[in-house]
Amino acid sequence: MDLLDAAPIKAYGYELGFDLVRITGAEAFPETERVIKDRIAAGLMDGLPWFTSERAEVSCHPDALLPEARSIIALAMCYLSEPPEEPQDDLPRGRISRYAWGEDYHEVIKPKLKQFAEWLREYARREAGHELEARLFVDTGRMVDRAVAQRAGIGWYGKNTTILTRGWGSWVFLA
Numbered sequence: 001m002d003l004l005d006a007a008p009i010k011a012y013g014y015e016l017g018f019d020l021v022r023i024t025g026a027e028a029f030p031e032t033e034r035v036i037k038d039r040i041a042a043g044l045m046d047g048l049p050w051f052t053s054e055r056a057e058v059s060c061h062p063d064a065l066l067p068e069a070r071s072i073i074a075l076a077m078c079y080l081s082e083p084p085e086e087p088q089d090d091l092p093r094g095r096i097s098r099y100a101w102g103e104d105y106h107e108v109i110k111p112k113l114k115q116f117a118e119w120l121r122e123y124a125r126r127e128a129g130h131e132l133e134a135r136l137f138v139d140t141g142r143m144v145d146r147a148v149a150q151r152a153g154i155g156w157y158g159k160n161t162t163i164l165t166r167g168w169g170s171w172v173f174l175a
């Protein structure tokens, strides 16, 4: 992103409704790759057949996802909302994790990422006279979302392994 001023990029991220916007370089994540491979070898990722060592070799190397990659924009969106009123009856009920209360976050965030990428392309053309390529990831993509967020300064690893942010705690989706 060194050819482009980062301030308007961050400002646009906030305009789109993200709560934290940071930028980091597109260098590899060798420590995360080592941890993923150790966990797979120890059988800790059983039940997630798509979570393979080969996948880690891509997801921890941004240049395998986009060869000319220079920077990664790390985004966080808070999902903390007020709990609904507790029903006053004795019927047995299950509890659903807060992150699943609203609309599917993938469907909320993906259109915003597409809009961000379109804006970035236009911004790069206008400011630097060059074409910009971008790839978009939220959760299901081959990207190590937490490692990116930590390196970019979105937050730090909490004891529950989620990224804790100043202001929103761990109640954030990453993209």
Ligand code: B12
Pocket: 031, 032, 035, 036, 044, 045, 048, 097, 098, 099, 138, 139, 140, 141, 142, 143, 144, 145, 146, 147, 157, 158, 159, 160, 161, 162, 163, 164, 170, 171, 172, 173, 174, 175
């Ligand atoms: C696989 C996965 C799961 C699996 C986990 C399976 C397993 N055996 O671990 C399942 C389906 C169970 C799951 C559950 C949840 N997930 Co999930 N999941 C992912 C996914 C796709 C990959 C995460 C992963 O394992 N990466 C590989 C590991 C090795 O990388 P890493 O997490 O960066 O690992 C580092 C840390 O582990 C760190 N570390 C671990 N523990 C500690 C402790 C300390 C003290 C320190 C310093 C460091 C540290 O060291 C590693 C090396 O850098 C990511 C999205 C993505 N594309 O990254 C979402 C993601 C991690 N999930 C997310 C969420 C919200 C959840 C849930 C809270 C949802 C819910 N309410 O049920 C739970 C909670 C899980 C938890 N406490 O971590 C969010 C986390 C947001 C945040 N604030 O961090 C992500 C980032 C999705 C997103 N884009 O928003 N998830």
